[in-house]
Amino acid sequence: MAEVTYLEAIRQGLFEEMERDADVFCLGEDIGAYGGAFKVTDGLLERFGEQRVIDTPISEAAIIGAAAGAAHMGMRPVCEMQFIDFISCGYDMLTNYVATARYRAFLPCPMVVRGPSGGYVRGGPFHSQNPEAAFLHTPGLKIVYPATASDAKGLIKSAIRDEDCVLFFEHKYLYRRIKEELPTGDHVVPIGKARVAREGRDVSVVTYAATVWKALEAAEQLEKEDGLSVEVIDLRSLAPMDDEAIVATVKKTNRVLVVHEDTVTGGVAGEITARINELAFEWLDAPVRRIGAHDVPLPYAPALEDFVLPQTSDIVRGVRWLAGY
């Protein structure tokens, strides 16, 4: 069976859900005839028509707000942010209107907001963002950020079927670099469950999205060069977070490195560290350490971007530090 890219996996997921459920429709900028800036919605217009694949004006707040309104009426909108960086324009709509709808007014709001996220692509400060930390803080939103093609497909399908709003972040660096054979049939991955990306005994790396691959790369190298056995946990979902999986790996290795691409201060790693502290403090043989981007807007010149973002070599050093603690 043919290998499918991360991008194509998302496209398949969208396609299958739109086939399955007539209430699912997509809206966003340039998603129709053009198929989206990255072609994630390529072919949807031809198959489902202008009524279900809607090109909107440049209005992120209205895209998200309109999706909420349609969702209240029983539809299942999927919003594309042309780049996830522009979700900031819908921040009020998402955190105040959408996230509270069920709680304050018993209004169901089943919708998905998806878009190309993340760096390593010379995109500069406004086409490389990782917005998860800004939303993790808001009760009422769910957040997923897949690292594999199979999870990308399984999670977009779950997100569309979920009864609440799911933020579906797609890592653009992985779009065409990750290829896999996908499970056949109605492949669904549950929201809120982490994945053991690599079994290990000595040190755990807890991460998600693009840095999962850097962690795996580092694990390889550490096994070869240091004979260290590194376990890599791919969280996949950030809200809800899989505490069980996190605690399990802590109890197994007693040493944890939390890694994400986003800037360190105020990032998701702080939340993960606090949870480990609360749930498995007695099991720690070393402090939980965080690796992430330096606290600056992301510059675009290769040398600068490479310096600011966490790299495989950083994870290697971080694991060595923990192993030697």
Add this chain to the structure above:
Amino acid sequence: MAEVTYLEAIRQGLFEEMERDADVFCLGEDIGAYGGAFKVTDGLLERFGEQRVIDTPISEAAIIGAAAGAAHMGMRPVCEMQFIDFISCGYDMLTNYVATARYRAFLPCPMVVRGPSGGYVRGGPFHSQNPEAAFLHTPGLKIVYPATASDAKGLIKSAIRDEDCVLFFEHKYLYRRIKEELPTGDHVVPIGKARVAREGRDVSVVTYAATVWKALEAAEQLEKEDGLSVEVIDLRSLAPMDDEAIVATVKKTNRVLVVHEDTVTGGVAGEITARINELAFEWLDAPVRRIGAHDVPLPYAPALEDFVLPQTSDIVRGVRWLAGY
């Protein structure tokens, strides 16, 4: 010398800075003739005129964006959000335009965004928010959140004089409940320095804003009832954060309770916990524990709000748990 409320202290700070520097001006909704929803800008219009106390349309993004533009030209705008909850409408402008201006374009952006924040006032989900976590994550912004009248005055003055954008959160529950004699003269409190609100030996409570007072209340009770000596650290500034002060108290008591009013998941307490972990792991005799609001939008009925928000009795229980660990 007369006692001054937290609210009046901010008003004095604004007044004095506008007297001192002709480039300082205020803009916001209903801040002129009406003096602001809480009267923080009361009297400024009479003294400084319509040119320097500007009533704007209901446009938070434009208020913040216009402040940035004026700041580039050398002015020092102070924006009022009628309630800080509406800062969410300027989220894009603050995190993408303002926060990056100096870094990406060498544009100075000395400005302040201030407004009534926080709960315990039956304000409901949209008039009680604590937005600090959403901005702590963005390099380029500074964040202060005073608990005392003296800090409120000293920090608003520092914020206005700062060369970068400072988010100045005012706790509306404290506006008229906190009264103090203020230091005379040009009273300035440096941004980035925490304050020991109460000395103690057994357990540390690291907190800020309204919960500083609940922590002090709890400390009293614990001294009386349990003979426990509780140290209370008032961070005052969240960005930059005073790591030295945090590490110092950890080394002193070896037991830390981090408390804030904001919801726990994704809140600032996670960042603080991670820092303690990284900087003082060896000094911990117990896990760092977090106390904050339950992860729901804030309901307004008294019984519900009281249940969702952290209370003095919670801090008492939390400290007892740590002391007994």
Add this chain to the structure above:
Amino acid sequence: MPHACYFTRVHWLPTSVWNVMSTPSAVLEPEKSSHLSPAQQLDLYYWMRLTRTLEERLVALYRQTKVVGGLFRSLGQEADAVGSAYALEPRDVMSPLIRNLGSMLVKGATPLEILRQYMARGDSPTRGRELNIHFGDTERGFIGQISHLGDMVPVMAGVTLSFKLRKQDRVGLVYVGDGATSTGAFHEGINLAAVQRCPMVVVVENNGYAYSTPTRKQTAAENFVAKAPGYGIRGVREDGNDVVAVYQVTKEAVDRARAGEGVTLVELVTYRRKGHAEHDNQSYVPPGERERWAAENDPVDRYRQVLLKAGVAAPELDAVDTRASAEVDAATEEAERSPMPDARDALSGVYADPPAAPELWFRRDVARVVDAHERPASWGTYDG
């Protein structure tokens, strides 16, 4: 002063309609007949009276500190709220604002629900979660608003987009104040709906103020219909204190939306006679202005005169007044018997799954959460 200009631009009875087409402004003839049966005409009077009586009762309860949070009046605006909502069918959906208590009553909200909301009772529509009239019911066709102004416009664009996509014979109506037109959300939402030709009516309630801010500080335009051409939609401006005219102009916009002719912006010119909320002393209002509107242009008085002139007998109208009072009395009694919310209900229903947020570690097996001395001395008064 915009309010002054309202006096010059808006004629009392008979009213006239300004239409601004997206091509250079043309002027339409005023509507002729009201298409309202005698029963319907009495209906309008009943809803306006009920609105005013209920709000007066709320003021009394507010003074007795039985209301939690701020109290928002629509005194003097009852005609714009009632007349516009009356143009909707039961299957249509509306998004009200804090001044649209009257619209909500017309759409099926009950005085009992509203009293329970304001008193934050456990059996209120939001079970004590949201304030005042921030609640909704998709069955009856009104959506619970949030405080952030303008946000309901994109939401209603989506509600009406769903009507269009599903080919349902339904229309949506969204209210915005003069102040809310300055928000980015208003602009993005109305533009999206215009491009999609959604069956949506946007009612701009121009009551002269946004909190303390007069309309001239909200926009440099002379009026709000002037915004319609910029969105390529139809715009109409009407005397908001003439309940029949309001009904007519809204009905026409609703009919056009239903017929697939897209969005209409309806500007209703009225006046906010009370402060933004009860605590607002209106020090910023020019002397005499309120008094003038009260004396010359009270929508309930005006309509009462219209009906009397039309031959309705005074006792018939008095009977309606009595009925409204009786209903409010009964609702008040029942609302006062309503229970306070159960604290633990605060954790339920953020998501469909999980059904409730976990109780945090420091609360496990705790009975009493708050010590008496912790309860804030005052509940304060917080705005819309």
Add this chain to the structure above:
Amino acid sequence: MPHACYFTRVHWLPTSVWNVMSTPSAVLEPEKSSHLSPAQQLDLYYWMRLTRTLEERLVALYRQTKVVGGLFRSLGQEADAVGSAYALEPRDVMSPLIRNLGSMLVKGATPLEILRQYMARGDSPTRGRELNIHFGDTERGFIGQISHLGDMVPVMAGVTLSFKLRKQDRVGLVYVGDGATSTGAFHEGINLAAVQRCPMVVVVENNGYAYSTPTRKQTAAENFVAKAPGYGIRGVREDGNDVVAVYQVTKEAVDRARAGEGVTLVELVTYRRKGHAEHDNQSYVPPGERERWAAENDPVDRYRQVLLKAGVAAPELDAVDTRASAEVDAATEEAERSPMPDARDALSGVYADPPAAPELWFRRDVARVVDAHERPASWGTYDG
């Protein structure tokens, strides 16, 4: 199809001006004389030629993969960029967009700066931090744009507000695309500036597309000047491919702003002949459309004809062409010699204080950060 309608609505030489006043649309007479000296007329030609030559050089460098990130062309829009910026004084401030390379050149940006930016060199204006022409200089009077569309409008409202508050004799000009007019930021910013009567000119570059989205999907209005009345400001619509007409109409708006008459919205009708960025194959463009604009309405060719008719000698114009090429050649050579940025510079200057962000614990005393195999296979192409 709006592009079709441009042909019908926009006449070529002689051009005419549509004015929409905030009161029902009136039509003004076309401007008479151009007020431009022969030297200034040649100037305009030089700036347009330099813009095109520089962009063509950038395409060559892009094909050689020497450009980092996307490349944005203004082919066919040189007149709107150059003519409008030429109406500003050195002390005035402008906020350009990705299609305003020409405006930036007029305002003092150099080809060398632009080449270094696109090649992400260490001595480029942003030292490799921001892409393409995202840079500024308050001395020369242009502000570095960010990607988020619409955001520059509130920012320029504030820039011009400061001019007003300080009683400075300065004007601000902000460019927005047809697509950017749909953003909330555009609406809030222009409205605030209108109410404050800021000395601001808003130039809407209507080039028929926002990425792949034709104007009819961006707004239901027939044109963008129709938005002016809704803000109570003056609006003008002009042929954006007639550089002199563009200059005239912008100059008038700038003069009015300077005279305290507030904001003008200037809609310039033009056409984006290339894709959104170089990677865009424009599959969504109706066949023949681009070719038609290229053949019938190239702004550089058109202006060359105007000058020749006006008696300027062909060799004089050829000399300008040669000069532009020579300047671009020289700048390219120098830019290619420019150093790449120093990695550690990435941490400096987020704040005035502290001067630099700390290097993180896992990096201390590390020389080489990135292993060769980590460098992404492709740098990809990312949009505006």
